Amino acid sequence: KKVLHIVGARPNFMKVAPIYRAIAARTSLQQVLIHTGQHYDAKMSDVFFSDLGLPTPDEHLGIGSGSHAQQTARMMVELETVFLSHQPDIVSVVGDVNSTIAAALVASKLAIPLAHVEAGLRSHSRHQPEEINRIVTDRLSDLLLTPSRDADANLLKEGLDSSRIHLVGNVMIDSLLTSKEKAEQLPVLKGLGVEPRGYAVCTLHRPSNVDDPKVMGGLLSALAHVASRLPVIFPVHPRTRKMIAEQDLGSYFERSPNLRPVDPMGYLEFLSLTSQARLVLTDSGGLQEETTALGVPCLTLREQTERPITVEQGTNEVVGTDPDRIREAADRALSGQGKKGRVPEFWDGRSGERIADVFARFLNDSRAATRL
Numbered sequence: 001k002k003v004l005h006i007v008g009a010r011p012n013f014m015k016v017a018p019i020y021r022a023i024a025a026r027t028s029l030q031q032v033l034i035h036t037g038q039h040y041d042a043k044m045s046d047v048f049f050s051d052l053g054l055p056t057p058d059e060h061l062g063i064g065s066g067s068h069a070q071q072t073a074r075m076m077v078e079l080e081t082v083f084l085s086h087q088p089d090i091v092s093v094v095g096d097v098n099s100t101i102a103a104a105l106v107a108s109k110l111a112i113p114l115a116h117v118e119a120g121l122r123s124h125s126r127h128q129p130e131e132i133n134r135i136v137t138d139r140l141s142d143l144l145l146t147p148s149r150d151a152d153a154n155l156l157k158e159g160l161d162s163s164r165i166h167l168v169g170n171v172m173i174d175s176l177l178t179s180k181e182k183a184e185q186l187p188v189l190k191g192l193g194v195e196p197r198g199y200a201v202c203t204l205h206r207p208s209n210v211d212d213p214k215v216m217g218g219l220l221s222a223l224a225h226v227a228s229r230l231p232v233i234f235p236v237h238p239r240t241r242k243m244i245a246e247q248d249l250g251s252y253f254e255r256s257p258n259l260r261p262v263d264p265m266g267y268l269e270f271l272s273l274t275s276q277a278r279l280v281l282t283d284s285g286g287l288q289e290e291t292t293a294l295g296v297p298c299l300t301l302r303e304q305t306e307r308p309i310t311v312e313q314g315t316n317e318v319v320g321t322d323p324d325r326i327r328e329a330a331d332r333a334l335s336g337q338g339k340k341g342r343v344p345e346f347w348d349g350r351s352g353e354r355i356a357d358v359f360a361r362f363l364n365d366s367r368a369a370t371r372l
């Protein structure tokens with residue numbers, strides 16, 4: 001029996017690595033790894049394969065960037081050929097990027113069982129492309145592998161069959177727990193000239209934040225305020241770098257030398273940076289979860305989160321994009337009143353194993369196959 005994994009964009013790699021490892025330990029299952037090429041810069045892709053111990057993909061489709069329709073459609077055309085030639089018994093997709101929805105559509109039309117890892121997350125905002133990807137992928141999936149109980153509740157509310165839902169925990173945290181010690185031994189802080197807990201980290205890449213110069217300018221002014229209190233290390237996503245240049249926003253950095261843009265980092269380098277930070281400011285989804293697992297205060301620069309458990313139980317505070325509100329929340333966090341939290345259940349480093357168990361059970365159960 002064969003499982004075919006799809007990866008494409010940066011946040012996919014740390015989710016697939018633990019599943020790949022857990023399946024590799026089972027002789028009854030074969031697996032194939034396909035990279036769509038949605039992300040193609042070495043710093044957005046290659047370095048993650050070496051950092052996470054992922055093998056070179058069996059096929060790389062080289063799709064690259066484009067509008068949503070162009071990118072998704074190009075992936076679908078290529079993936080159809082790939083699925084027909086490999087004949088997998090399960091197609092496994094992770095997260096909520098365009099590679100996820102493209103593979104989901106193609107697999108379900110070929111009647112190949114589809115598994116979605118990180119199912120059930122909802123921001124309830126259809127303005128986010130990821131929300132559309134989540135809803136459609138979940139609707140089409142035969143196996144819905146969820147990170148937390150709120151995700152199960154979302155799926156049940158949408159009328160999805162409970163027999164398809166499997167609470168397996170947060171697989172990205174498997175990668176974090178495997179790598180944390182190794183990451184912290186790297187000389188990353190030394191290279192940047194900062195001390196443990198003596199700096200903040202910022203990341204921004206959501207179109208709603210970085211494509212609109214008014215929003216982006218407000219965010220940079222709030223970050224400049226934080227940088228007046230301690231160094232802010234800002235690994236800049238290619239999309240954001242392009243927008244800063246096009247919108248002529250470079251002056252914020254010139255006026256605030258402590259607001260320090262750096263190139264995107266590899267998985268271990270970045271984990272080393274976040275795990276020892278005093279505060280994280282971000283619009284990323286994954287980083288909200290990683291900071292909760294690390295116990296590092298996080299301010300989410302968005303109006304809503306699809307990961308409410310990081311607020312209910314973890315260290316995350318959703319503060320929106322209003323510069324005054326961000327400044328206020330950052331001041332509070334830096335004066336030691338940052339949000340404390342606990343690590344949610346099943347974020348324990350064993351999710352990859354649980355997913356492999358679900359796959360093995362599904363493939364052994366002939367009734368599951370005839371259900372399709």
Ligand code: UD1
Binds near residue numbers: 041129
């Ligand atoms: C994608 C995901 C987003 C995820 C993010 C993580 C979708 C809809 N969005 O957004 O959910 O949080 O990845 O990074 O799938 N670019 C490069 N080099 C690269 C990749 C991209 O320069 O290796 C630039 C290109 O100008 C491209 C732009 O970034 O047009 C956007 O890339 P794209 O893959 O469309 O979306 P992301 O913004 O990266």
